[in-house]
Amino acid sequence: MAVSVTLPALGESVTEGTVTRWLKAEGERVEADEPLLEVSTDKVDTEIPAPSAGVLTSIKVAEDETVEVGAELAVIDDGGAAPAEAPAPAAEPAPAAQPEPAPAPAAEAPAPAAPAPAAAAPAGGAEGTDVVLPALGESVTEGTVTRWLKEVGDSVEADEPLLEVSTDKVDTEIPAPTAGTLLEILVAEDETAEVGAKLAVIGAAGAAPAAAPAPAAPAPEPAKEAPAPQAPSAPAPQAATPEPVAPEPAPAAPAPAPAPAPAPAPAPAPAAAAPAAPAAPSIPAPSAPEAEGAYVTPLVRKLAAENGVDLATVKGTGVGGRIRKQDVVAAAEAAKAAAQVQAPAPAATAPKAAPQAVSPLRGQTVKMPRMRKVIGDNMMKALHGQAQLTSVVEVDVTKIMRLRAQAKEAFAQREGVKLSPMPFFVKAAVQALKAHPAINARINEDDNTITYFDVENVGIAVDAEKGLMTPVIKGAGDLNIAGIAKKTAELAGKVRSSKITPDEMSGATFTISNTGSRGALFDTIIVPPNQVAILGIGATVKRPVVINHPELGETIAVRDMTYVALSYDHRLVDGADAARYLTAVKEILEAGEFEVDLGL
Template sequence: MAVSVTLPALGESVTEGTVTRWLKAEGERVEADEPLLEVSTDKVDTEIPAPASGVLASIKVAEDETVEVGAELAIIDDGSGAPAAESAPAQSEAPAEEAPAQPEPAAAPAQEAPQQEAPAAPAGGAQGTDVVLPALGESVTEGTVTRWLKEVGEEVAEDEPLLEVSTDKVDTEIPAPTAGTLLEILVGEDETAEVGAKLAVIGQKGAAPAQAEAPAAPAPAQEAPKQEAPKQEAPKQEAPAPAPQAPTTPAPQAVTTPAPDPVPAAPAPAPAAAPVTPAPAAGEADAAYVTPLVRKLAQESGVNLGSVKGTGVGGRIRKQDVIAAAEAAKQQAAPAAAAAPAASKAPAIEASPLRGQTVKMPRMRKVIGDNMMKALHGQAQLTSVVEVDITKIMRMRNKAKDAFAQREGVKLSPMPFFVKAAVQALKAHPVVNARINEDEGTITYFDTENVGIAVDAEKGLMTPVIKGAGDLNIAGIARKTAELAGKVRTNKISPDDMSGATFTISNTGSRGALFDTVIVPPNQVGILGIGATVKRPVVVDHPELGETIAVRHMTYLALSYDHRLVDGADAARYLTTVKQILEAGEFETEIGL
């Protein structure tokens, strides 16, 4: 049957969300609980899982579109052909049934609290507005308190973040339902509670100080009721049955009753100690799981989760652990930054010792100069430029670079993607991968792609060659590039490593240049220049939204070619093929995604 995917409630005060990215396309197969799309709200960015297995039949809400909680986002069809209308009401009724269920746990403790705390005057301070764990998704049944942002006795404003909660789907902040004073915390940090469970109590301003003053001055007045009501204490001991009726709530209240004798802040650790036993079991089961928010924060902060020691239940990595790891990395880099505080705005410019000098031209510079002059004078060179959106590749690289480095032993830079796209296009456009034999009056179209890689070395620009680049995958290109660049910079490059190129690629954007009119090397007819990758607003033609403006990763590709063999149309066709390969970004399997 068809299943409707709706926007779940992602917090008490969250009423709408914006679809930032669909992780599946229409017609693709999805599994139950597999991440289906990413949604952003004013409280949290999270992934919405698929409620059932099947085929994504249709997408109802496009990227960058905002809808209210409960709105239909997509339809998943398992092939039975049943209409989605049957499942939609069921899902819409589920939150309606859960809504009244949330106040019930809050109402029950409110009735039992006077029975247990009736002899003690401070019990009145715990009466107020209950803070309950809201529904954080269709399949979310419980959550773990990761951090309290307020302490007992502190004043809070309405909708002010009160605590952080982690589930197997999302990490989010729970806002205060009303303004007042935090009178009591019933679920400690790293404790797990079910949806609808009572987490804390917020009362009127000034109620918390009243608790603190009660045991100090009116102590004799409290002793009198205790002596006059021994009969009330006896039934408590003789009637253990009522206590199991609400196992979650009475336990913390029973612990907090004697708390006013020492200090009001003392009750916080006490309730945490009571339910600690079941909490580790849930935490240990999810120890290997990293929530989407924590994973996204680690990617944005450049933190390798494998090197982070989790402080949550069962060693689970929390948001605070990632933030601490990022801060530690910044502190390590701080001494270098402190040495040059103005480097970020205006780097210090020192005068070169070559100023005013006349020196002999190094042999390497003479060889480079002679080759460039020979190429310019012997060819009819022209340059064509295209603009490419590589946003998908940059996102893909950020996801895979840590695992790729551990697996392959080299860093995953954007360069291998450009080389891969360039050599794939050469196979379809051999006119760019050729040589003019002037003495014989013939043209050789190569059946292999030997790509020269321009490397900026201390002695000058050198171009070692990746032999058979057209037969290598992304990992092979990355390893070979790192190997040749290392040889150049350590002066271990051999003549064999420098010969045999049929095409050349130069990353002129590595130093910030947008693009360059690169010179075609001798005995070749084409060279591809890669400009700097910059983020800027671009008009995107969306199939559903039409023309919209979005921030994208953009770069320029400049192809210089020998016009004696390559026409402008040939160059444009080659560049268009490279552009299409890069923008499609179908490299997931090659980089392990």
Template structure:
């Protein structure tokens, strides 16, 4: 039966979307969840996956056309159907009504069969673990309805701590770890590796420490053994499977979707691997094999599209598993390698004057205004006309921060998995100042006659992308320390540039930070996006001679690392004195340079 592909709701306030590109054409075969088309809204650009496997028989909405949420975009037919064959079926009401009873009849024939099979199996197994705590499949995104268990990090009978990584799950949007909800003993595994479960389905049962595991789950490590082709002839293969997991180090950098967690929790997840290696030596090659065992279908497809050999990729996931980002980075390195080769072959060329920049191919052309640029233009124009905007600039000496950064950047990257830039320092200082001066974080409703002070600091970070400026949000930024903010900034920026950000992650900002100095600008006057009331721009950190007051020498000229911070704000709500007090608090925090505890120094 033909399946309709409809425009999904890509955000709370989004009512329509524009088809920017069809990734498949009529007559092409598609798989379930395979990217089918790209859609753009005023909030996000994203891919729409195919809801069913089959043949793309008809495209209803062409490229650059706009469709409302819920409207039909295309039709997926069964294998072997010809392109365009679904068109008459979709247009003729009589034919549309005829196939309707068929799925109902099929469903009636299949419903009684799985129900008895699903019910007795759990009923017999959980009996010994009735007092345990269930581990369920979490909702890993607004449109995600199911996930695939890629690897169990713990086996039946093993002890787990609360928030310790328990298993890895893969969806069409993200690969992530699922932590244990409680501490205790893993009594039962209900969904084996490579099996898919719906959101909310029970994956396992955690019982009290020392509790006896259920009898049935002991047979479930079999999939674990099948995932290790390194020792197919060993008769003791099922036995090492439960014990192999403790030999895997969990001290890897957290998965992308987990970076919002407190760094302390992420670092305390490490399980010492020392006791197990000698007994589990045969298992080690399995982790060094292609993708360290299981590779998700999404990662395999991505590697095939970019021509990346998975065996040559060093995975950054738990236990060395290859993630989507690893494949994308390998593809970028492959592209950059040919360009770097001529430079190494002719080092003398570096001494020559810089070549004249090549003119852009867009010179003398006209192109259609992209939807995201149109949305940016509209919002910026509205903001300037709705607010009485003013900008106040302050100069800050960040020499101490620069020294701390140089001292701690290597250990920081090893500990947190991201580079240490100046931006997290600016963000942390700004968030702390917002807590002291909440008027800068407030929102004005002139018609309603109210001022709303949010209960948290939701920090927007302006990210430069090929599509235009996008502002993902660090929600509850006031709950994060320096390491947590650094990881959230790196994660959001990367997923924004690769078009993997969700609509919910670019909404709800109460204050925005824009790093205008990333391209060398000393400062600018940012335009505050409504309904926010203020936005902070950070300029380039540059060394220059400055008069400083030395306690022994008095006023002397010294080379210092300096930066301009520019705060744009709605002057209807925020007075100049309020802005000056806020900037002074940021300046004092940065110049004091008391970040040793945050950096582990």
């Protein structure tokens, strides 16, 4: 029976959608609820699942075409599923004949035995514990699988990170719900699934050997030898028991020989020891995947190749000695540090310019990551919806730098976190916000009202691997320097380890970005949506400055100076308001009255 695939309603105001990509081609087999195509609307980009299992017989709407809600997109024939999979023309009796008439045609028994495990491995009916996409926030309805941390056949522990998922709010890791073996992956990388969708199947630990032989090469090899006139000789090399077949494994031995290179070279030399030859390749065969493939994902291999890291020299810190991305990064950094230590010879040329490594992305065209697209959409929305401009002041932070140097060791021992200059800027910013409510506000465009917040929820811009993210310090106005430092370190650590939650990324009333952490003097930063201002902290540098000394009068001294920039929405904040706020921040920082917070 033919089943029609239609464009569902994707929101109250959504009336049409554009087909951006078909995930299946005509004639392919699809399972019920399996992602079938991607559709883009003016509100959301999402995947349309297959309404039933069957064969995709017809695609009605091509890619990049736009249709209205309810339009027919494709046709699935659920009656064509069984004959599509059956290898023989008699498809219907085939499944019933597999258990019963198997002993009758003894000559044909090895032929169906070969495709049987091959068909069982990729089938979508693996039994076990389902891994589903959990709810990641109130407004999060879907997520994109960015990376699988395990492969099919790998062993997983309960609560061990299994995959990484990206949403429009946060990037996070999904843990394994139970211990066992990863039997099946249903959603590939870069595919999007709705909350509650089935991502993978985890079976019992004993299922590991069953998944391993499925992709093995020896299974299809006898199928190729079966049509040859020497059909009985095909199973002979597998059993390796009959002696007359001993000369045939000899040519099979040179096949695995080039894979391990010099190791199997001495094995074919003693040709007389025929039984020893099949035993020798069976031992190095599993050892190679254990050392290279079983515990190393393709992503880790790619990262190692880009950084010139030899995986044989890397000790894995993951479960079962698995080499993770962090291990490769640490090995690359260690290699760079060793190279810098070993290269002090050209001391005269070192200060001139450090050699810049050529990026592997140079000259390539790649797909824009989902997180990058979300950031870009938010920035364009903010720029198009606000009247933004930036004001800058110069601040003398010499006293703060001296207080920090004096207190940082005791602070780290007492509080358990390092004391960076950032908490001082956050403290000064929130103190000034309490006196300048126009900076800590929101314009409600729906009803033309203004909300002046009575709490200071400060978003902290964090430079993460996947892009800029802004976790929120809730109630920052009620925290001291130690509280701000702890919360900043906690949130930044969660962002970089993909442990941040949507709740920790939402609710900001004001944002601070430390653009000087990478050496920038100041920046004209963009105000985030639903806020009216953002504060940018520039790099702190020592410069000669004219100061008014109480005894020497006006004199020149070396001071720690920084620029503080405020970008704001001119619809609510005037230039005078911005200047008054920046002056308040400047006065708090230059006064440097933080001795009580630091315990001095």
